[in-house]
Amino acid sequence: MSNGKEKILIVEDEKISGSRLLNLLSPDYDVRWVTSGEDALIEIEANPPDMILLDEELPGIPGLDVCRRVREDNRFFETKIVMISGHSSLERRIKAYTAGVDDFLGKPVDTSELLERVATDLVIKRSRRVEIGGLEEESASPSLERQNCWDFMACGRDKTGDCPAYIQKVGRLCWLVAGTMCGGKAQGTFAQKMTICMECRFYQSLKRR
Numbered sequence: 001m002s003n004g005k006e007k008i009l010i011v012e013d014e015k016i017s018g019s020r021l022l023n024l025l026s027p028d029y030d031v032r033w034v035t036s037g038e039d040a041l042i043e044i045e046a047n048p049p050d051m052i053l054l055d056e057e058l059p060g061i062p063g064l065d066v067c068r069r070v071r072e073d074n075r076f077f078e079t080k081i082v083m084i085s086g087h088s089s090l091e092r093r094i095k096a097y098t099a100g101v102d103d104f105l106g107k108p109v110d111t112s113e114l115l116e117r118v119a120t121d122l123v124i125k126r127s128r129r130v131e132i133g134g135l136e137e138e139s140a141s142p143s144l145e146r147q148n149c150w151d152f153m154a155c156g157r158d159k160t161g162d163c164p165a166y167i168q169k170v171g172r173l174c175w176l177v178a179g180t181m182c183g184g185k186a187q188g189t190f191a192q193k194m195t196i197c198m199e200c201r202f203y204q205s206l207k208r209r
Contacts (some may be wrong), residue, residue: 004028006051007049011053017055017109021114037059052080083103
């Protein structure tokens with residue numbers, strides 16, 4: 001963090017949208033803004049952010065490819081990535097989550113929802129940092145990865161094909177597909193759902209292989 005503020009990188013080629021995000025977030029966060037995928041990768045390398053607000057459609061390297069490259073680098077394992085897209089169908093969202101985004105917002109972005117998502121995702125990031133710190137104390141070489149729910153449950157539904165989470169292997173996104181672990185009991189706002197999901201034993205298992 002710089003001056004006690006968490007760092008957010010905005011990757012948005014539209015000047016009006018980028019300027020709006022910059023003005024909205026600057027009072028509470030250390031915010032930088034770039035307008036292309038290439039510049040994003042350079043900035044991420046030079047000044048690793050806590051969060052990336054990533055436009056899906058960018059000149060040069062598309063947003064999804066930027067996300068994939070970031071996720072391939074273990075140095076940025078904890079970096080939160082929020083995809084912002086003018087296409088918010090379930091299929092587009094699944095592609096984004098499969099690429100490694102942590103959250104997804106459709107355009108036009110609602111100001112209140114954006115601020116809530118940013119704050120919630122950064123709280124999760126801080127909590128995960130504490131969890132990882134605890135694991136490092138337990139083991140000199142902790143092993144971390146995202147686990148699918150059918151692996152955790154050993155239910156075999158990935159073989160039968162009747163599990164709603166078994167969509168392009170995104171079972172780890174239980175809350176996205178109507179809460180397969182809890183039968184959809186986790187309802188309400190995004191922040192309320194994540195509060196419930198963080199107490200789920202499947203969610204807690206994600207920190208271990």
